[in-house]
Amino acid sequence: MDDAELHLRLSACRPNGQDNDDPLLREAMENLPHRPASMEWFAQEQDFDRAMCKCLAEVPVPENLRSEILAAAKLNSALPRWQRLPWLAAAAALMLSGLLFTIYQPQKADPTLAQFETEIVDIFDGMKDKGFGLDHVTGEIANVSAWLGSQGAPKPYVVRPCTKEARPFGCRVVDWRGQKVAMICFGRADQEAHLFVVLRETLRDLPDDLSPQKVVRVEGYPVASWSCSKYVYVMMGDSPETNLDEFLVATSDIK
Numbered sequence: 001m002d003d004a005e006l007h008l009r010l011s012a013c014r015p016n017g018q019d020n021d022d023p024l025l026r027e028a029m030e031n032l033p034h035r036p037a038s039m040e041w042f043a044q045e046q047d048f049d050r051a052m053c054k055c056l057a058e059v060p061v062p063e064n065l066r067s068e069i070l071a072a073a074k075l076n077s078a079l080p081r082w083q084r085l086p087w088l089a090a091a092a093a094l095m096l097s098g099l100l101f102t103i104y105q106p107q108k109a110d111p112t113l114a115q116f117e118t119e120i121v122d123i124f125d126g127m128k129d130k131g132f133g134l135d136h137v138t139g140e141i142a143n144v145s146a147w148l149g150s151q152g153a154p155k156p157y158v159v160r161p162c163t164k165e166a167r168p169f170g171c172r173v174v175d176w177r178g179q180k181v182a183m184i185c186f187g188r189a190d191q192e193a194h195l196f197v198v199l200r201e202t203l204r205d206l207p208d209d210l211s212p213q214k215v216v217r218v219e220g221y222p223v224a225s226w227s228c229s230k231y232v233y234v235m236m237g238d239s240p241e242t243n244l245d246e247f248l249v250a251t252s253d254i255k
Contacts, residue, residue, distance in 0.1 A: 001031055003038060010042050015049045110204040111177070113225060117234055120181070120196050121218045123174060124236065134170035134185065144171050144184055153182040154197040154231050166193070166247050177202075186247060192238035193247045200232050215244050224248055 009028040013019050020026065032039055111119075136147040145155050153173045166188040174181040174196065182197040200206070210227045217223070222237040222244040237244045 001028070003035065006031055006035070006038055007041065010038075011045060013046075015046045015053065110202060112205050113203055113207075113210075113232065116176075116198065116203055116232070117218050117223055117225060119176065120174075120234055121221050121223065121236060123176065124194065124221075125219070128238075132172075135172035137170040139167055139169055141168050144168050147171065148173070148182050148184075151180070153180045154199060155182070188246060191242050191246070193235055193242060193244060194238065196234045196236070197231050198234075200227055200230055203232055206232065215248070 006028050009024055010032070013025050013028075020029075032042060135151075136144070138144060138147070148155055148171060151173050166186045169185055169187050171182065171184045174183045176198065179198060179202055182195075184195045184197075186193050186195065206227060210225060210232075215222050215224045217240075218236070220240045222240070222242055223234060224236075224244055225232065225234045227233065235244065235247060
């Protein structure tokens with residue numbers, strides 16, 4: 001059995017295992033382990049079939065579909081066979097195009113700042129419920145910077161208050177949509193705030209003037225955002241009661 005025949009047989013194999021008893025498919029499956037390239041092709045073929053089945057299962061069935069199909073069948077039966085085939089081929093092509101468009105939609109646009117803020121708050125909320133730990137514990141901002149750099153994560157602005165001093169007590173790297181986001185934890189008196197830093201290029205529609213002076217509420221938490229030429233920074237209070245303004249007096253870059 002050559003590769004062409006093997007692929008032809010396996011292309012008819014449904015992904016739910018109900019064709020396992022078919023002798024032609026069973027013979028093809030027995031030949032598959034000896035052909036690595038065909039195994040990779042078959043895995044992709046099965047993934048495609050599963051995606052198509054999922055899409056079809058999610059398509060709502062119109063109430064009048066049965067009557068429309070029966071009406072179309074009566075109309076087609078009155079036509080000569082040579083006239084029916086082009087219409088059937090066109091209908092099949094349109095259906096396949098619709099399915100392929102559903103399965104392989106273009107990539108969604110980059111998220112906005114508002115989406116980043118909301119999703120980061122959700123991530124933090126989930127971490128807080130589980131009692132999260134820090135990847136690196138230190139009270140020195142230089143150590144925070146060095147550790148984040150060693151992890152390939154963004155380096156943040158440091159909050160430098162003019163009144164009471166806010167000091168870091170640790171950091172970690174958070175995964176967000178496949179991106180590394182730096183998380184630096186600050187404490188001041190009996191309050192805590194967390195700074196999240198992400199690459200600017202991952203977000204879209206950023207305001208021209210984005211400064212940390214404006215504190216907003218995102219799902220109950222106080223949040224402030226700002227940016228530089230390379231990064232976007234989102235600082236949030238550890239709780240809804242955190243006075244975030246005290247952490248936002250002034251900022252400067254880590255060198």
